[in-house]
Amino acid sequence: xxxxxxxxxQQNAVDQKQETKPVEEPKTETESPPAxxxxxxxxxxxxTTEKVPEEEAFTYRALVLTGYGGxxxxxxxxxxxxxxxxxxxxxxxxxxxxxxxxxxxxxQGLYDRLPSPPVTPGMECSGVVEAVGEExxxxxxxxxxxxxxxxxxxQEVAVVPAAHTFLxxxxxxxxxxxxxxxxxxxxxxxxxxxxxxxxxxSVLVHAAAGGVGIAATxxxxxxxxxxxxxxxSATKHETISEGGVTHPIDYRTKDYVEEVRKIxxxxxxxxxxxxxxxxxxxxYNLLKPMGKLITYGTSNMLAGQKKNLLAVAKNWYHQFSIHxxxxxxxxxxxxxxxxxxxxxxxxxxxxxxxxxxDLYKQGKIKPRIDSTWHLEQVGxxxxxxxxxxxxxxxxxxxxxxxxxxxxxxPxxxxxxxxxxxxxxxxxxxxxxxxxxxxxxxxxxxxxPxxxxxxxxxxxxxPxxxxx
Numbered sequence: 059x060x061x062x063x064x065x066x067x068q069q070n071a072v073d074q075k076q077e078t079k080p081v082e083e084p085k086t087e088t089e090s091p092p093a094x095x096x097x098x099x100x101x102x103x104x105x106t107t108e109k110v111p112e113e114e115a116f117t118y119r120a121l122v123l124t125g126y127g128g129x130x131x132x133x134x135x136x137x138x139x140x141x142x143x144x145x146x147x148x149x150x151x152x153x154x155x156x157x158x159x160x161x162x163x164x165x166q167g168l169y170d171r172l173p174s175p176p177v178t179p180g181m182e183c184s185g186v187v188e189a190v191g192e193e194x195x196x197x198x199x200x201x202x203x204x205x206x207x208x209x210x211x212x213q214e215v216a217v218v219p220a221a222h223t224f225l226x227x228x229x230x231x232x233x234x235x236x237x238x239x240x241x242x243x244x245x246x247x248x249x250x251x252x253x254x255x256x257x258x259x260s261v262l263v264h265a266a267a268g269g270v271g272i273a274a275t276x277x278x279x280x281x282x283x284x285x286x287x288x289x290x291s292a293t294k295h296e297t298i299s300e301g302g303v304t305h306p307i308d309y310r311t312k313d314y315v316e317e318v319r320k321i322x323x324x325x326x327x328x329x330x331x332x333x334x335x336x337x338x339x340x341x342y343n344l345l346k347p348m349g350k351l352i353t354y355g356t357s358n359m360l361a362g363q364k365k366n367l368l369a370v371a372k373n374w375y376h377q378f379s380i381h382x383x384x385x386x387x388x389x390x391x392x393x394x395x396x397x398x399x400x401x402x403x404x405x406x407x408x409x410x411x412x413x414x415x416d417l418y419k420q421g422k423i424k425p426r427i428d429s430t431w432h433l434e435q436v437g438x439x440x441x442x443x444x445x446x447x448x449x450x451x452x453x454x455x456x457x458x459x460x461x462x463x464x465x466x467x468p469x470x471x472x473x474x475x476x477x478x479x480x481x482x483x484x485x486x487x488x489x490x491x492x493x494x495x496x497x498x499x500x501x502x503x504x505x506p507x508x509x510x511x512x513x514x515x516x517x518x519x520p521x522x523x524x525x
Contacts, residue, residue: 116140119456120213121436123175126167129437132179141217143191148220150205154236154430155212155454156182158269159332159355160398162444164209171398172209180211181398184226184235194220202226204235206243208401212433214456221404224411227419237269237425237451242414243407244397245273248330248352251410252393257282259327262318262344264337266303267294267449269425270354274330275302276423287326289314297449301426315340325349332356338378347389353378354395426450432459 122135143149161179164172172179187201197203203223205211211218226235249255261278265271266288278284279302288303295306305321307314318326325346331338334356341351380392400407417423428450431439436454443452 118214119433120178121180121433121454123165123172123177123179125175126165129165129440131165131175132436132440134433134436137213141215143189143217145192146194146219146221147191147217148187148194148197148203148223149189150183150185150203150216150218150223151188152183152185152205152211152214152216152456153232154184154456155180156236156240156269157439157443157452157454158182158240159443162440165440169398178210178213180207180209180213182206182236182239183211183216184232185216187223188215190220196220197223202232202235204239206239206407208398212436212454221408224408224415227415230418233427233430233453233455234425236453237427238414238418239411240397241269241273241425241451242277242423243410244354244395245270245277245330246410246414247397248354248393248395249274249277249328252352252395253328253350255281255284255328257284260285260287260322261328261330262287262289262314262326262341263303263330264289264309264332265446266290266298266306269451270330270332271298272301272426272450273423277417278302280417280422285322287314287318287321291446294449315344318344328352330354335377342378342380342390342392345388345390350391350393352393352395428452430455432457432463434459434464 120137160169163169184204197220205223263271263274267290278286285304287305289307289309292308307317329341329351331341331353332355428448430453
């Protein structure tokens with residue numbers, strides 16, 4: 059449930075699957091006219107429609123993962139039937155949902171905490187309590203809450219245990235509330251529970267412009283004189299520097315290990331690793347004595363819309379492994395964090411959330427919202443995040459998409475197709491130009507050889523004359 063997570067394992071969790079069973083369409087029955095009084099019977103309507111019970115008339119929209127694959131595998135559907143509350147549960151009218159890297163991996167079948175399709179994804183949301191089950195004493199109808207769950211929150215109505223909800227502070231928007239739980243609990247527990255972050259220490263934050271990255275940077279700033287190294291593409295450096303990153307590093311054009319060593323030759327106190335594979339090895343080697351590596355994902359496995367078996371195999375081939383004797387001799391520690399596997403430890407999570415919310419109230423932290431998308435636009439939202447074009451949190455809103463925007467969507471798709479064609483033409487032109495340049499270079503290389511050959515022939519001429 060953290061931003062990036064481990065590959066899928068076989069899971070038999072039918073009983074864990076959250077579903078609302080569809081209710082049959084209400085039937086219309088025809089009543090027989092009274093036996094006596096033909097004229098009266100003719101004047102009376104021949105059929106009357108039964109009143110539809112509220113439970114059967116209840117509908118809500120939900121995003122459903124219909125199978126593993128590309129962005130089109132998450133579809134917007136309408137569910138029928140009012141969910142039944144068990145003891146200790148509440149029903150929330152969802153206003154906004156958070157999009158996490160684990161949701162992208164789940165779509166490809168690489169996240170084992172999500173039951174097999176069809177299933178509604180979504181690990182965090184915010185909304186208003188609409189109904190309360192038995193034995194619930196600390197929540198009431200009308201309360202504004204943020205919700206944390208393993209799955210099932212990308213829908214207009216969600217039924218969850220009351221213990222998995224947190225009251226939204228005054229002044230916090232639903233978008234901020236939906237952006238906070240997963241990223242900030244993950245960052246806080248890694249930095250302070252595992253990392254024991256203290257003044258004058260150094261931290262490496264990968265994907266510093268992402269949700270967890272921004273949360274971690276803000277939390278580092280709550281401790282005096284912490285040096286933050288952050289990796290991100292060059293276009294994001296100004297933003298992450300303003301957010302608290304001391305040394306931004308462009309991982310696309312530079313070796314981040316070399317860049318860190320230039321500034322901190324002895325290494326780092328804490329490395330947060332969401333990448334996995336060979337990058338985990340690099341992270342461990344960057345630690346100074348008493349340093350801590352906290353690994354919390356394998357995002358290197360995500361390459362393209364659909365599962366890339368080569369990327370998965372490469373990641374597993376370079377999987378980090380170390381002998382305990384090496385840890386002892388190196389005076390280093392390696393920790394693993396996965397919020398999805400802490401769903402049974404709500405007391406522990408609540409303690410972290412209480413501290414995070416206190417920091418929010420003090421104005422020391424605040425989620426950065428990159429963009430907000432309607433449920434109908436979930437494919438575009440996932441694409442933006444997967445292509446690393448976001449700075450901050452990508453949020454989904456349950457507010458219905460205006461008709462005007464719906465009409466614009468096909469035009470946008472056409473523009474995207476046109477752009478793809480233009481990009482392809484440009485790529486083809488570049489390839490052609492490159493081939494032409496190669497031919498020119500080959501021709502230039504041939505010129506000296508021809509000249510040498512001519513010179514040799516000239517030298518041979520006198521010899522022939524002498525003969």
